[in-house]
Amino acid sequence: MRPPVGVILAGGQATRMGGGDKGLLTLGDTTLLGHVMDRLRPQVADMALNANGDPGRFADLGLPVISDSIEGFAGPLAGVLAGLDWAAAQGAETIVTAAADTPFFPCDLVPRLQLAAEGMAHPLALAATPDPERGKARHPTFGLWPVALREDLRAALADGVRKVVMWTDRHDGRLAMFPHEAAFFNVNTPDDLARAEAMQ
Template structure:
């Protein structure tokens, strides 16, 4: 399979962290974003960052910065759409998204997502881990997304859809199962950052 383009989602407002860019917080000797790029880069053909506001603050990363095209901080799906639109200009068929605040995600994220969509109409899948109450817990910021559905996603966002799984379920989105729930630990608060330091 052709490697997808990687899109790092950093378009949120980081309110639980006190605002600012969570991805630029230090974890050990690197920023969270640097750690995410390091994990994602070997798995994809190219990388871009979805972030709103002045892109100059990410200049040292040397990757394209693409803002949401839907106003009002419409959530992860807006970042997915921005990534799909950018990937279309690059001639790509798919993107894989990863959250900027989740530094330990699996090093085989992309091949497992691709495997989960073999034989389906659209390569659309979310990462998931075992959950004692729900069976499987989906991680909606970690997914494989087809460029072919970008206009459908745009229409859904314009209709007010914000919940990722509402849209993926409409299109027979699959799940890629990962055993290690800790791999998707995300840094939302200062306490989470302390936990992440312990996990390093």
Template sequence: MIAPLGVILAGGRATRMGGGDKGRLMLGGRSILDHVIDRFAPQVPDMALNANGDPDRFADLRLPVIPDSLADHPGPLAGVLAGLDWAATKGATHIVTVAADTPFFPADLVPQLLLAAEAQGHPIALAATPDPERGIARHPTFGLWPVALRDDLRDALKDGTRKVVAWTDRHGTALAAFPVDRGDPFFNVNTPEDLDTARGMA
């Protein structure tokens, strides 16, 4: 397998934060996006930012900005599709996605997703953590996705599929389990209260 390219998903509307770009919020003197990029860059050979609206607002990041190809913000799967289409132009076979509002994700995310996909024999792999109520919690914006499934995903989105796991379960999904003994590595910033918590974690 060619090393997967990285795609940061930042296409959401951030309604619970009052709108705007959550990744631009400050955490420890730097933006959340800066933390995400620094954590992701050593794990992938190249990366892009999935975001809608004026791409010039991200010019300082020096990353390709790829918008959703479908209208009306149909959710994270649209960002995955945009990433897969971008990766196809680069000759890549896979992408790994991360969320733009999750600054503490594992520094070994990509190799663990690759190992899980190979060991469990599935084309897609998602990050997961232990959950006291459900047993395991999947983190569907943190995944390994094959470019070969991009047309299938496009058709699913056009047919109305919106939930990530509703699509991934059709194809078989490996799970890469990560520990939470030092806190939830997939803690994401959705509200002002979450931002306060993240600042304490940082």
């Protein structure tokens, strides 16, 4: 399987942080986005940032900034579609997505996703971790997505599909299990940011 390209999803509204770009919040000697970029870059062939609004605010990152093509706030699937369209223009076959507010995600994210999707005609997999109540918890902003299904995803979004797992289940998406419950700890609130500081 060819190395995927990476797409960092930063199109959320960050309402629990008071709005703005969570990814630009400082954590240690860099930003949340800086941590995510450092973890994703060694695992992918190329990288872009999915964000809406003025791309100039990310100019110092040195990444292409791609915006949603779906009007309104359509959630992470719209960011995935933007990433797939960008990847298609690069000649890539797959993308791996990572959330901009999850600074400590596993350094073996990509190989585990690829292993989970091995043998599929269109490799599609989401990250998951153990959950004491539900058995497993899916992390829908961390996934491996095939460029070949981008028109299917575009049609689904046009039909009003917004839940990631609703679309991935239609295509028998696999799960890549990661052993630690906190592997995809994300920063949603000021308290979470304080926890992240303590976790460094």
